[in-house]
Amino acid sequence: MESKTRRVVIGLVASWLFVFGVLPILLLLGASLLTQDPQHFVRLPLSLEAYRQLAEPAYLQVMLRSLRLALVTVVLCLLVGYPFAWFTARLPAGWKTAILVLLMIPFWTNSLVRTYAIRTLLGTQGLLNKALLALGVIEAPLQLIYTDLAVVLGLFYLMLPFMILPLYANLDKFDYRLVEAARDLGAGFTRIFVTIVWPLSLPGVFAGCILVFVPTMGLFYVATLLGGARQLLVGNLIQQQFLNARNWPAGSATSVVLILLMALMLAAYHLLLRRAATARGPQ
Amino acid sequence: MGEDSLLNIDGLGKAYGNNLVLDDFSLSVGHGEFVTLLGPSGCGKTTLLRLVAGLETPDRGRITLDGADLTPLPPEKRQVNTVFQSYALFPHMTVFENVAFGLRLKGVAGDELGRRVATVLCDVRMDGFAQRYPHQLSGGQQQRVAVARAVVNRPRVLLLDEPLSALDARLRREMQGELKRLQRDLDMTFILVTHDQEEALSMSDRVVVMEGGRIAQIGTPREVYEEPSSLYVARFIGDINLFPGTVRDRLDEKHLRLDIFGQTVVAETRRPFAPGQAINLLLRPEDLRLGEGPAKVAPCFAGSIVERSYRGSTLDTTILLDDGPVLKACEFFDEDDPDFDYRVGERVQVSWVKGWEVVLSDGE
Numbered sequence: 001m002e003s004k005t006r007r008v009v010i011g012l013v014a015s016w017l018f019v020f021g022v023l024p025i026l027l028l029l030g031a032s033l034l035t036q037d038p039q040h041f042v043r044l045p046l047s048l049e050a051y052r053q054l055a056e057p058a059y060l061q062v063m064l065r066s067l068r069l070a071l072v073t074v075v076l077c078l079l080v081g082y083p084f085a086w087f088t089a090r091l092p093a094g095w096k097t098a099i100l101v102l103l104m105i106p107f108w109t110n111s112l113v114r115t116y117a118i119r120t121l122l123g124t125q126g127l128l129n130k131a132l133l134a135l136g137v138i139e140a141p142l143q144l145i146y147t148d149l150a151v152v153l154g155l156f157y158l159m160l161p162f163m164i165l166p167l168y169a170n171l172d173k174f175d176y177r178l179v180e181a182a183r184d185l186g187a188g189f190t191r192i193f194v195t196i197v198w199p200l201s202l203p204g205v206f207a208g209c210i211l212v213f214v215p216t217m218g219l220f221y222v223a224t225l226l227g228g229a230r231q232l233l234v235g236n237l238i239q240q241q242f243l244n245a246r247n248w249p250a251g252s253a254t255s256v257v258l259i260l261l262m263a264l265m266l267a268a269y270h271l272l273l274r275r276a277a278t279a280r281g282p283q
Numbered sequence: 284m285g286e287d288s289l290l291n292i293d294g295l296g297k298a299y300g301n302n303l304v305l306d307d308f309s310l311s312v313g314h315g316e317f318v319t320l321l322g323p324s325g326c327g328k329t330t331l332l333r334l335v336a337g338l339e340t341p342d343r344g345r346i347t348l349d350g351a352d353l354t355p356l357p358p359e360k361r362q363v364n365t366v367f368q369s370y371a372l373f374p375h376m377t378v379f380e381n382v383a384f385g386l387r388l389k390g391v392a393g394d395e396l397g398r399r400v401a402t403v404l405c406d407v408r409m410d411g412f413a414q415r416y417p418h419q420l421s422g423g424q425q426q427r428v429a430v431a432r433a434v435v436n437r438p439r440v441l442l443l444d445e446p447l448s449a450l451d452a453r454l455r456r457e458m459q460g461e462l463k464r465l466q467r468d469l470d471m472t473f474i475l476v477t478h479d480q481e482e483a484l485s486m487s488d489r490v491v492v493m494e495g496g497r498i499a500q501i502g503t504p505r506e507v508y509e510e511p512s513s514l515y516v517a518r519f520i521g522d523i524n525l526f527p528g529t530v531r532d533r534l535d536e537k538h539l540r541l542d543i544f545g546q547t548v549v550a551e552t553r554r555p556f557a558p559g560q561a562i563n564l565l566l567r568p569e570d571l572r573l574g575e576g577p578a579k580v581a582p583c584f585a586g587s588i589v590e591r592s593y594r595g596s597t598l599d600t601t602i603l604l605d606d607g608p609v610l611k612a613c614e615f616f617d618e619d620d621p622d623f624d625y626r627v628g629e630r631v632q633v634s635w636v637k638g639w640e641v642v643l644s645d646g647e
Contacts (some may be wrong), residue, residue, distance in 0.1 A: 180338050181371035183358040185385035185436065195384075199375050276375075 014123025025259065032252035037128075041248045050253035051078075059237070066234040069148070070216040073155040077212050078205065080156075081163035085204075086197075088164075089171040096236040100168070103161050111158050115225050118154050119145060122226070155216050162215070163208040203276060206269050214262045234258055289314040289472055290335070290440055295344035297330055297496075304330045306496040308344070310524040312440070317466050317473045319483040321519070322493035329368075331493075332442045336365045345354045348439055364433035365442040368449070370425045378404070378428050379413040385436040403435040406465060423454045430462070435471060441466075443475040447482065454631070455479075460488050480520045484508060492516045508567075514643050517565050524571065524610045526564040526584075527645070530556045539642060542604040548582045552642040561645035566612035570639040573600065573625070574632040582635045586610070588625045600625055602633060 007097065032050050037043040053059060088099050105116065121127050122144040129141040144150055174197065182192045198205075220235030227233075241251030288311035297305040305327045312318050320328040333339040335346055337358035345576060346353040351359055364385070372381050382400045391399065404410045407427040417425055426446060433441055446462070447455045451594035466473045477483055483490045484504040492499045492507055492515075499519075500512045514525075514590050528543035538557060541548045543564060550564060574583070589609075590601035602610045617623055625631070 027285060127389065175369075177367060177369055177371040178373060180358070181365070181367055181373075182384070183362075184336055184338070184365045185432070186359045186388040187384070196373060276544070 028252045028255050028259075031248050032256050034249050036247050036249050038246055041246070046085060047249070050247075050249035053250055054253055054257060062232050062237050063234060063257075065232070066217055069151060069155070069233065070213050072152055073159060073216050074209050074212050076152065076156045076161035077160050078209065081160055081167055081208060082205075085164050085167035085171050088168055089174065090176070097101075098171075103164060107161070113159065114223055115154055115222055118150075119225055120156065122150050122153070135221040148227070151223050154222045154226045155219060158219065158222065159212040159216055166207035166211060167201070167204045170201050170207075174200060203273055206272060210265055210269055213265065217258060217261070284291045289316075289349060290348045290474075291345075292331075292335070293345045293347070295334060295346065296342045297327075297334060297339065297369060298342055304496050305334070305341075308497065310491060310498070311500070312472060312473055312474060315470050315484060317475070318462070318491060319487035320474065320476045320491050320493055321459055322499075323478055323481040323519070326493040327496040328493050329444055332365070332444050332474065332476050335440070336442055337361050338365075354437070360559055362439040364436050364438040365444060366426075366429050366433050366446045368445045370417075370429040371424055372428060372432070374417055377414050377416055378403065378409065378420070379624060381417070382432045382435050384432065389436070393456060399435060403431045405433070406468070407431045407461075415619045422449055423458065425518070426450065426458060427461075432464070434465070434471065438471070440474060442607070443473060445476055445478070446603065448477070448479070455482070462486065472571070484520070492519060509639075511565070511643070512642060514563065514565075517641070517643065522568050522613075524566045524568065524612075525607070526566070526608065528562055528564060530558050530560045530562055532558050538585060541642070543582070544604075547580045548583075550637050550640050550642050553591040556640065556642065562645050563645055565643055566635050566639065568611045570617075570635045571604070571610065571612040571614075572634050572636065573612055573614065574634065575629070582634065586631060586633055588627055588629045588631060591625050591627060598624065602631060604633065 001167045025253045026119070031042050033046050033048070034042040035045060035047045035049065054063075071198070088096055091099070119126075124141045124143070124145065126145070128144065129138075133141065178196055178200075179192055182196050217233070218235040218238075220239045221234060223236055224232045238251050238254050238258075241254065243250075290310075290312040292308060292310045292312075295305055295308040296303075299504075308327070308331065310318075320331060322328050330339060334341050335353075337353070337356060337360075337618060339412070341354065343504070344354075345357060348362065353363075363521050375383065379400055381398060383396055384398055386399060388553075400413070401410065407430055409424060409427045409431060412420065412424065412428075417428065421427065426449075429446070447458050450458060462473070462475075465471075475482075475486065481563055487504055489501065490504050490507045491501045494515055500507050500516045502510070507516060508520055511520065517523050526548075528541045528548070531540040531542050531547070533539055533556070534549065537551055537553060539549055539550050539552050541562065541564065548564065556562065584604050584606060586602045586604040588600055589603045592599045594613075597613050597615055600612045600614070602612060612633070614623075
């Protein structure tokens with residue numbers, strides 16, 4: 001009886017995953033291997049033309065640019081998120097909950113809406129420029145919007161919680177007595193961080209970096225709204241290929257490459273976790 | 284103590300909010316001494332250890348090591364190391380790296396590092412485990428590594444915070460002996476915190492019994508066991524039997540005459556008592572002597588056995604006195620009387636070895 005229920009539940013989950021997870025990816029893979037057709041989106045024969053296009057310098061440039069921007073965002077999130085997570089984890093229980101709730105509240109608003117909000121803040125006539133002008137810090141409005149800086153700021157703002165939460169989950173479990181033991185043995189704070197805290201928090205760091213890096217590559221509307229037409233990222237490329245150029249094979253191929261990249265990173269993460277676990281055992 | 288003492292704790296006070304944990308606490312520890320802080324949880328013993336380690340800051344008072352003020356120094360600058368109750372081994376480092384941690388910080392490297400780590404691992408009988416990770420070790424082995432990690436730095440004072448509390452009874456006894464041996468071999472000063480009286484008695488040169496952030500009694504294991512200064516100390520260290528009574532008068536400098544359950548009892552004590560004062564006469568289970576048949580010596584109290592339990596080397600009995608109190612007695616088997624035993628309900632006369640009694644005033 002129990003095993004029957006189990007089979008039904010597992011079956012439901014598996015079919016859900018197949019219909020909404022595996023099937024779309026298979027369709028995407030299939031589309032990427034077909035030929036472009038303006039009327040019917042795709043048609044036979046099979047072709048690797050879409051992948052050949054991806055190797056062109058223009059595409060490669062977009063790829064590299066996206067990677068660089070995503071990396072900058074990850075590093076920025078890590079630099080801000082790590083101390084934030086550490087100090088939150090050291091707070092009394094009540095304060096922890098309050099801060100985590102405050103961190104989660106912006107999630108209740110659509111991220112597109114929040115990106116528009118950043119636009120109004122960074123605009124030439126935006127709040128930031130007006131404030132700086134009023135304070136006499138600057139004499140002419142700064143060009144903030146439609147720059148790389150604006151895109152990075154927008155991505156950083158949207159992705160920061162994805163860095164903080166896994167880091168917090170890890171650092172909250174951190175045994176603070178290890179810090180006391182290290183101090184007792186003569187270690188100063190820098191040494192303690194480098195030799196004790198950082199190595200033990202690596203699983204949280206990896207998880208946070210992947211959670212930030214992966215969506216950043218695809219958040220096309222941030223680049224569109226804050227970066228203007230010039231700031232072409234992989235996400236934008238996919239969007240344009242599907243909607244504007246009507247080149248479904250190329251859009252699918254770009255998506256497949258992006259998915260492969262993420263799969264590779266997840267695989268690396270699991271490998272690292274397993275290696276850490278065999279060295280250290282279950283925590 | 285005074286001048287020749289190594290560690291001086293002077294008027295130390297510490298409170299958490301309104302909760303006074305240590306109150307005007309003073310203690311001197313000599314070089315090479317093994318001192319145990321003994322008390323129930325919340326008596327301030329662990330806080331005292333953390334203050335000496337530098338992991339807490341005192342509200343009042345001073346700690347000096349070799350005459351130098353330790354109080355303003357952070358833990359990493361003190362020549363004091365701690366063995367933590369939880370061991371606090373670094374989980375991502377091998378045994379070797381754990382033990383080498385403190386030495387590396389002192390700039391020890393290369394051959395000397397390897398040699399010193401190997402020596403200390405040998406001292407705690409953990410040679411051959413250098414490349415293991417803490418999670419691959421048993422509790423007792425982790426404990427040894429924690430001790431090694433601390434003593435390898437050759438601290439002036441080693442602090443041990445209930446180091447054996449996580450081990451099972453057999454292993455605990457074994458480790459007690461090993462710690463004692465290590466302390467003698469290294470000629471190091473040990474301050475150990477425990478709530479286990481047996482541990483305190485068997486290992487220490489001196490026992491500090493703590494009560495509510497103060498010293499209840501300080502003395503050799505023998506002194507605190509045989510001459511407890513208060514009922515609190517007596518209760519905390521070992522089993523006790525109490526005979527309530529009143530003081531009649533003082534016979535001489537050493538002897539006091541007491542009234543206990545209508546009998547006149549002469550007890551040995553040098554402490555001052557006033558006639559009419561309510562007292563408790565304290566006797567350990569092994570002080571009592573049980574006799575069958577009519578009373579032979581006075582004082583002698585009649586009662587009956589309500590419980591007997593065979594302990595291998597001793598026979599433990601519970602006796603209900605006709606006068607009310609319930610007593611516990613513990614007698615060794617005697618080779619002259621192999622059939623020595625009691626039946627439940629058997630009538631006995633209870634007396635004790637003269638001079639082994641302790642008189643405590645009732646208020647204590």
